[in-house]
Amino acid sequence: MYAVLTDDPDLARAGIGDRTYYFVEYVDGTTNEPLEGTVASVACWGDTAAVEADPERAAVSADGTRATPDSEGHHWGTVCPTDPDYRADLLERLEDLEGDVRLTTLGFPGESFCHCDRCDRQFAESEHDDRTAWRSAVVTEFVADAAMRVDGELTATLYPDPYPGHLEERAGLDVQALAEHVDGFLVPLCSPGYETTYWLESLARGFTTELEGLEVDLSIQLSAAEIEPERLAEITRKLEEYADEIVYGTYPDDAEVVQQVLNRVRGKDTPKMSA
Numbered sequence: 001m002y003a004v005l006t007d008d009p010d011l012a013r014a015g016i017g018d019r020t021y022y023f024v025e026y027v028d029g030t031t032n033e034p035l036e037g038t039v040a041s042v043a044c045w046g047d048t049a050a051v052e053a054d055p056e057r058a059a060v061s062a063d064g065t066r067a068t069p070d071s072e073g074h075h076w077g078t079v080c081p082t083d084p085d086y087r088a089d090l091l092e093r094l095e096d097l098e099g100d101v102r103l104t105t106l107g108f109p110g111e112s113f114c115h116c117d118r119c120d121r122q123f124a125e126s127e128h129d130d131r132t133a134w135r136s137a138v139v140t141e142f143v144a145d146a147a148m149r150v151d152g153e154l155t156a157t158l159y160p161d162p163y164p165g166h167l168e169e170r171a172g173l174d175v176q177a178l179a180e181h182v183d184g185f186l187v188p189l190c191s192p193g194y195e196t197t198y199w200l201e202s203l204a205r206g207f208t209t210e211l212e213g214l215e216v217d218l219s220i221q222l223s224a225a226e227i228e229p230e231r232l233a234e235i236t237r238k239l240e241e242y243a244d245e246i247v248y249g250t251y252p253d254d255a256e257v258v259q260q261v262l263n264r265v266r267g268k269d270t271p272k273m274s275a
């Protein structure tokens with residue numbers, strides 16, 4: 001299967017792929033009206049606007065660093081995943097959506113998050129001795145609650161690190177536990193132009209191993225920017241061995257490239273001979 005991911009409503013309606021992911025809530029806090037028939041892409045705790053409006057809401061690390069866009073290694077603001085009001089509002093918004101949903105910015109924004117007073121207290125009062133396990137339980141519980149409210153398929157975005165244990169340590173994402181509640185995982189492997197490609201296969205293969213035996217689909221997201229269609233088609237053919245779906249992050253200017261890639265991989269167009 002091939003899909004397009006966009007925040008452009010016209011492109012979303014153009015029907016280029018088998019399905020379209022459409023940004024409904026973005027990490028900067030902006031929102032779009034959902035579009036019928038598309039997969040609504042919803043940022044969970046990534047919400048710069050919420051964090052700017054109330055900096056106390058940002059997740060905080062053991063050394064007191066807040067997860068805001070101006071902190072090193074953070075490109076957007078991240079609300080603490082145990083913020084009860086934020087969680088309730090987010091679940092309510094997910095319930096209002098119709099059809100398929102993809103969750104992004106799922107989990108804690110780094111290994112040393114979150115050490116706010118509420119998280120310290122909730123961990124101390126929990127049945128867990130290990131903070132990593134507690135964090136994973138927080139995220140899994142949220143995804144389980146989300147799954148009960150989403151009426152279509154639910155896809156969770158994973159950080160592209162399939163090394164065993166890394167996703168739990170980094171974000172509190174326990175893939176085995178999450179797999180009970182989601183239909184699929186989406187892994188972004190984006191790099192405009194793809195000057196090198198060896199890492200794509202390594203990571204895709206790693207996730208195939210990680211998801212072995214689980215009843216979930218694997219979607220891989222690629223960038224369609226600054227690349228020739230034949231080269232992106234070549235990358236697609238290689239990654240299709242590992243993934244159930246290839247999703248192209250597409251700006252309106254790159255729509256033609258994606259269309260040409262799909263013509264090639266679907267066999268509607270013969271590849272150009274290259275020297």
Ligand SMILES: [Zn+2]
Nearest residue numbers: 080114116119
């Ligand atoms: Zn916290």
